[in-house]
Every structure is written in structure tokens, then in C-alpha cells.
Amino acid sequence: MNEDKAALEKLQGFIKQAKKILLSTHINPDGDGIGSGLALLGKLTKMGKKVDFINRDPLPMIYKFLPNSAQVKNTKKITGKYDLAIVLECPELERNGGIIDYTQQSKVTVNLDHHLGNTMYGDLNIVDPxxxxxGEQLYRIMKGLCWEIDKDAATCIYTAIVTDTGSFRYSNTSPETHIIASELLRAGADPEHISSQVYSSTEQATKLMYQMLSKLKVEGRMGYSYLTKKMFSDTGAIESETDNFINSIRAIKTVETAMLFKETGPSSVKVSFRSKGTADVNIIARGFKGGGHKHAAGAVIHLPMAKAIKAVLAQVRKYYRLKRVK
Amino acid sequence: MNEDKAALEKLQGFIKQAKKILLSTHINPDGDGIGSGLALLGKLTKMGKKVDFINRDPLPMIYKFLPNSAQVKNTKKITGKYDLAIVLECPELERNGGIIDYTQQSKVTVNLDHHLGNTMYGDLNIVDPxxxxxGEQLYRIMKGLCWEIDKDAATCIYTAIVTDTGSFRYSNTSPETHIIASELLRAGADPEHISSQVYSSTEQATKLMYQMLSKLKVEGRMGYSYLTKKMFSDTGAIESETDNFINSIRAIKTVETAMLFKETGPSSVKVSFRSKGTADVNIIARGFKGGGHKHAAGAVIHLPMAKAIKAVLAQVRKYYRLKRVK
Structure with missing residues (x-):
């Protein structure tokens, strides 16, 4: 843990001196960045600070239930000047989407993050991989600074933790995560309400899921399906609703490498990979100039759907042949 | 909480005097019944007891990763005699499927349950709605009796809690639930491994899910679909794989009352209800001689599929009409 006394005192000093504070999280913001930012926004606003929470990309619909979410803005370029910027969940400043020049536009920058390999770009770096x-770090910071965690803050921080741990399912969930969750429930976070928002779907998305499953193919350890532009328009679903679709392919016991192909243009297909066990989809994605992690990666293929699927399957089969040889 | 000192002492006395112990949970056993039973089985066996864990229905595949799961048996009629029977998660004895005559075959019966409306059929009733x-009750019992919770017990109890709270998402999740989860993780429960087992699927089940979604209907605040015996045989999926299917109906934002109808015979349909918000599906299920909780209930309808759906929808519509009047 890095939220030590010296760091907290430094942070407190920065906040005390600041009138205008910027909060910002990474491109394609997630529940952790949004939830943590909104918890901070609520608290700092109550302290009388002028707070802006600005990201490059819009707020995903599923987080609109969060208190003060209407105050989250997005822009390609921040023009204002700030006394203090708190950058949330960005292992390097570029993850922020280059919307601000911190050295010019902010007197002080605080880097609050939990990624391994954080480049420590802040005047104060509170980084705990x-x-x-x-959200977990922020909970400890707020307790350390004796800030009251009210129902709104608890709701935001709980959302941050629930989304980054997949409802306490991922391996990053520690005994302390549950202790914090317990405290947040006591402070008023409503687990059922929050989950029903965060994991909510629409009738349109459910129909698209059905279409996707109707095209599902399982071949050896590979499982794949696809979504065409026509399937989107037939059902009325939107792309951001399909983020979790690939998980229902990956959940199949015999599937080690799951793939979902999404048509993005007449000769352009985005492929997502998810794997488990020893299968390294980062290697496969890199072969198509994409990338990611061992168990989650993606690439864009400049081919029509049928050819894109053929090309990727050929590579995955090759990967398995080489893997067997090794 | 009902695990008071007197109850624990009584339970301890029963266990001390017993050589042969029967554990049993309800028909169509779930993670709570199986996980709690296996935690008890492990502990009682270590104490030198002869323990049988017998249910009417087979162990669902997703729980085969649990320690000692190979010892779970199923039968239509238990013939043995026992010094002690511990009945898990049965609000009334009949939920057990009538596989044993407790008054004849067991000297003492302990009723360990968390359902409202439990009929208190045991010689000792430990009931905490x-x-x-x-699993949560059992954790407190084991702590109260100073039984060590080792990795195996922690894995079983964590599975019980995770499945009954939908990964800490349902409203039954309390601050204490998270405190217990924290302790179980410390004792060795692996949240990622357990979730990957409990939420794993098969190709057959995924195909059945697709068939279910193809029949999905949303009408006002109701969402429903059905599974026929033919759909099961066409896909090769089995009933226990469909436990979570209803959640994808419930997840739809506009759906408040989700229903899934499963054909169990030519004139027999099992209907599951899941709701959110103020909708109380227990009331609706009770109208069909079923029951459960406010947000999760079930009933068996002795009608062919089409008529069963019609009858239930009529009741739900009526429920909403009455609710509006109130």
C-alpha cells in the first residue's frame, strides 16, 4: 500500500491550496475511473472547490445512475488551467488521451493508480499495484484523511470496486476488498441496485446476444461468433452494449480461445480475443498488428467479415500446431 | 440470527452422540445446499463420524470441483437409519423430495435453513431468514463451535455464499456477508477459481441459451421465455445447466419481473420468477402453491406449456393491476 502518512499529508496540502481542481481518467472510461472520480468530485465540491471531471470519451450509459454523473464531461482538448489535477487509473499520462498538457495547464499533478509499471509521472504518485x-485506494485515502464516506461516496466507490473485480470474482479480490465492501454497504451502498445498473442490459442487446449465439461455432479449443452491421441495425443494439458478449463464449468449458468478430466497415473487422489457461491470445493479436494481454487482446483486420474470420482462424490453428510442437 | 449459545450446545450434543449422520438438501440442489453440505461432510468425517450426503437429485456438474463432491449421492429412497439427520435449506421437509421418513429413520433431525416461513420441523431448528x-449460518456455527475452517471448508462455504448472493449482487448481501467472505479468502478460498467453475457453461447449454433467447418476450415490466423438453434434447443440455438462464431476462433494464418456464412433463411446467425493485414474486408464486423470496421464487404448474404461460401471465398482470390500485 502506498497511501502512507507522508503521501496523505502531501495530498491534503495540495487540496487545501487548490481552488480549481481537475479530475480525469483514461480513454474508454470504466467503472473504476468514473466511480472514483465521482466520489472525489462529490467530496471536493462539498469542500467548496471548483471541480471539473473531464475525460476524452463519453460517460458509458450504465454509469449514469451514479450521483453527480451529469457533471462528467468529455472533450478532445481541455483548455482551462487548474491548481491541481488528479489523474485516475492512468499508468502513463498518454492513457488519458492527450486531452491536456499537465505541465502547462496544472500547477500540480497527482497520479492515483493501481497498475504495475506506472511511469510515476505525477508530482505526487499514489500507486499501489x-x-x-x-476505488480501494480512494477508500483508504478518505479514511486516512478522516473524510466522511456518505451514501453517495459509498455508492461511487463500491461501483469502482465491483466493476474492477468483476463482482469480487477476479483474482485481484483480496480479503481487504471484502472488508472495504462491508464498510461501503454499512455506509449505504446498495449492492443490488448498483449491480442491476452496472450489469443491466437492454431488450435490443439481449436480442443481439441471441443473434450472436445463433452463429456460435466451437472447433476444438476455439469458440467464435460474429456481429455484422446488419445484426446491429436489425436489433437496435449499440456497440458499447456488447462489451461482455465474448464472455459467454469464453465461459464454455471446452473453449480455451474465444473470439468475437465485429464488422466495423465493408472491409474492416474488429476481433476480440479472450482466453484461459495457457493460451496466449496476445501472440495471435500481435500477428494482426493488435495486442493486449495473455488472456484478453484485440486487433483490427482490414478484410470483409468472411475473409477476416478465415484469416484469424488460420492463425489460431497455426498457433495451436506450434504450441503442440513445443 | 438464531445460532445462539443454546442452539449450538444442543447441536454439539447431537453430533457428539451420533455415529451415523445423514446430510441432505432440497430437490434440484444448488450451491448453497451442496457447498454447506460438503463443508459439514468434511468436518464431521474428520471427527470420525460415518457421514452420508444424499439428495433426491444428482449433483450439478458445476459443483464437481468441490472437495469431497464424489461422496454426494442421490436416490429416490434412503433406506438406512441414522442417529442424526441435518436437513439443509429446506423450509419444509417435503422440499427434500420425500426420500426419507425422518421420524422413522433418524433419531434426531436438525433443520438448518434461511427461508422465511420455515415450518420448524426439526428437533432443533436453526433458522435465520x-x-x-x-453457508453464512454454517460459518457462524463453525466459528461458534470453535471448529477450524480449513481451505476445503472455506471453498465449500464460499461457494454456498457466492451462489446464493449471485456473487454478492443480491439484496440479501449484508455487511456481514462480506466480512465472512473476507475470512473465507484468508482461509484459502480462491474467488477466481471458484467463480470460473460455478459460472462455467457447456456448448450444449450455450445453444440452449440461444434457443431460450429466441423465444424471449418482453411485455411491459414482464419478461419471459420457455424451455421445452424438445429444446433440451435438440441441444443436449441438461436442466441443472439452466439455473442462471433467467438472469439474462432479469438483466434487461425494462424488465422488473422475469419468468422462465421449463417443461417437466406433458402437463407439468416449472416456472421460475426473478424480480427487482418493489415487485414481489413470492406473492405470485404462492398463488400457484409455490414460494420463495420477494425477488426469487418458483412454482410447478400442472398444465401444458402454453396454458401454464397463459395462466401465470394472467396472474402477474393481475398482480400489477392490484399493485397500482394500492
Missing amino acids: KAAAV | KAAAV
Whole structure:
């Protein structure tokens, strides 16, 4: 843990001196960045600070239930000047999408993150790769600074933790994560309400899921399906609703490498990979100039759907042949 | 909480005097009944007891990873005699499927359950409707009796809690549930491994899910679909694989009352209800001689599929009409 006394005192000093504070999280913001940012926004606003929470990409619909979410803005370029910027969940400043020049536009930058390999770009770096979520760090910071955690803050921080731990399912969930969750429930976070928002779907998305499953193919340890533009328009679902679709392919016991192909243009297909066990989909994605991690990666293929699927399957089969040889 | 000192002492006395112990849970056993039973089985066996864990229905595949799961048996009629029977998660004895005549075949019966409306059929009734799961009660019992909770017991109890709270998402999740989860992780329960087993699927089940979604209907605040025997045989999926299917109906934002109808015979349909918000499906299920909780209930309808759906929908519509009047 890195939220030691010296760091907390430094942070407190920065906040005390600041009138205008910027909060910002990474591109394609997730529940941890949004939840943690909104918890901070609520608290700092109550302290009388002028707070902006600005990201490059829009707030995903599923987080609109969070208190103060209407105050989250997005822009390609921040023009204002700030006394203090708190950058949330960005292992390097570029993850922020280059929307601000911190050295020019902010007197002081605080880097609050839980990624391994954080580049320590802040004037103050509160980085704890063991934290399940920035929300977990923020909880400890707020307790350390004796800030009251009210129902709104608890709701935001709980959302941050729940989304980054997959409802306490991922391996980053520690005994302490559950202790914090317990405290957040006591402070008023409503687990059922929050989960029903965060994991909610629409009738349109459910129909698209059905279409995707109707095209599902399982071949050896590979499982794959696809989504065409027509399937989107037939059902009325939107792309951001399909983020978790691939998990229902990956959940199949015999599937080690799951793939979902999404048509993005007449000759453009985005393929997502998810794997488990020893299968390294990062290697496969890199072969198509994409990348990611061992168990989650992606790439864009400049081919029509049928050819894109053929090309990727050929590579995955090759990967398994080589893997067997090794 | 009902695991008071007197109850624990009585339970300890029963166990001390017993050589042959029967554990049993309800028909269509779930993670709570199986996990709690296996935690008890492990502990009682270590104490030198002869323990049988017998249910009417087979162990669902997803629980085969649990320690000692190979010892779980199923039968239509238990013929043995026991010094002590511990009945898990059965609000009334009949939920057990009538596989044993407790008054004849067991000297003493302990009723360990967390359902409202439990009929208190045991010689000792440890019933706590506020407990999220029997696993939660069992954790407190084991702590109260100073039984060590080793990795195996922690894995079983964690599975019980995770399945009955939907990964800590349902409203039955309390601050204490998270404190217990924290302790179980410390004792060696592996959240990622357990979740990957409990939430794993098969190709057959995924195909059945697709068939179910193809029949999905959303009408006002109701969402429903059905599974026929033919759909099961066409896909090769089995009933226990469909436990979570209803959640993808419940997840739809506009759906408040989700229903899934499963054909169990030519004139027999099992209907599951899941709700959110203020909708109380227990009331609806009770109208069909079923029951459960406010947000999760079930009933068996002795009608062919089409008529069963019609009858239930009529009741749900009526429920909403009456609710509006109130």
C-alpha cells in the first residue's frame, strides 16, 4: 500500500491550496475511473472547490445512475488551467488521451493508480499495484484523511470496486476488498441496485446476444461468433452494449480461445480475443498488428467479415500446431 | 440470527452422540445446499463420524470441483437409519423430495435453513431468514463451535455464499456477508477459481441459451421465455445447466419481473420468477402453491406449456393491476 502518512499529508496540502481542481481518467472510461472520480468530485465540491471531471470519451450509459454523473464531461482538448489535477487509473499520462498538457495547464499533478509499471509521472504518485481498484485506494485515502464516506461516496466507490473485480470474482479480490465492501454497504451502498445498473442490459442487446449465439461455432479449443452491421441495425443494439458478449463464449468449458468478430466497415473487422489457461491470445493479436494481454487482446483486420474470420482462424490453428510442437 | 449459545450446545450434543449422520438438501440442489453440505461432510468425517450426503437429485456438474463432491449421492429412497439427520435449506421437509421418513429413520433431525416461513420441523431448528445463505449460518456455527475452517471448508462455504448472493449482487448481501467472505479468502478460498467453475457453461447449454433467447418476450415490466423438453434434447443440455438462464431476462433494464418456464412433463411446467425493485414474486408464486423470496421464487404448474404461460401471465398482470390500485 502506498497511501502512507507522508503521501496523505502531501495530498491534503495540495487540496487545501487548490481552488480549481481537475479530475480525469483514461480513454474508454470504466467503472473504476468514473466511480472514483465521482466520489472525489462529490467530496471536493462539498469542500467548496471548483471541480471539473473531464475525460476524452463519453460517460458509458450504465454509469449514469451514479450521483453527480451529469457533471462528467468529455472533450478532445481541455483548455482551462487548474491548481491541481488528479489523474485516475492512468499508468502513463498518454492513457488519458492527450486531452491536456499537465505541465502547462496544472500547477500540480497527482497520479492515483493501481497498475504495475506506472511511469510515476505525477508530482505526487499514489500507486499501489496490489489494490484491486483505484476505488480501494480512494477508500483508504478518505479514511486516512478522516473524510466522511456518505451514501453517495459509498455508492461511487463500491461501483469502482465491483466493476474492477468483476463482482469480487477476479483474482485481484483480496480479503481487504471484502472488508472495504462491508464498510461501503454499512455506509449505504446498495449492492443490488448498483449491480442491476452496472450489469443491466437492454431488450435490443439481449436480442443481439441471441443473434450472436445463433452463429456460435466451437472447433476444438476455439469458440467464435460474429456481429455484422446488419445484426446491429436489425436489433437496435449499440456497440458499447456488447462489451461482455465474448464472455459467454469464453465461459464454455471446452473453449480455451474465444473470439468475437465485429464488422466495423465493408472491409474492416474488429476481433476480440479472450482466453484461459495457457493460451496466449496476445501472440495471435500481435500477428494482426493488435495486442493486449495473455488472456484478453484485440486487433483490427482490414478484410470483409468472411475473409477476416478465415484469416484469424488460420492463425489460431497455426498457433495451436506450434504450441503442440513445443 | 438464531445460532445462539443454546442452539449450538444442543447441536454439539447431537453430533457428539451420533455415529451415523445423514446430510441432505432440497430437490434440484444448488450451491448453497451442496457447498454447506460438503463443508459439514468434511468436518464431521474428520471427527470420525460415518457421514452420508444424499439428495433426491444428482449433483450439478458445476459443483464437481468441490472437495469431497464424489461422496454426494442421490436416490429416490434412503433406506438406512441414522442417529442424526441435518436437513439443509429446506423450509419444509417435503422440499427434500420425500426420500426419507425422518421420524422413522433418524433419531434426531436438525433443520438448518434461511427461508422465511420455515415450518420448524426439526428437533432443533436453526433458522435465520436474515442469513444470505445457509453457508453464512454454517460459518457462524463453525466459528461458534470453535471448529477450524480449513481451505476445503472455506471453498465449500464460499461457494454456498457466492451462489446464493449471485456473487454478492443480491439484496440479501449484508455487511456481514462480506466480512465472512473476507475470512473465507484468508482461509484459502480462491474467488477466481471458484467463480470460473460455478459460472462455467457447456456448448450444449450455450445453444440452449440461444434457443431460450429466441423465444424471449418482453411485455411491459414482464419478461419471459420457455424451455421445452424438445429444446433440451435438440441441444443436449441438461436442466441443472439452466439455473442462471433467467438472469439474462432479469438483466434487461425494462424488465422488473422475469419468468422462465421449463417443461417437466406433458402437463407439468416449472416456472421460475426473478424480480427487482418493489415487485414481489413470492406473492405470485404462492398463488400457484409455490414460494420463495420477494425477488426469487418458483412454482410447478400442472398444465401444458402454453396454458401454464397463459395462466401465470394472467396472474402477474393481475398482480400489477392490484399493485397500482394500492
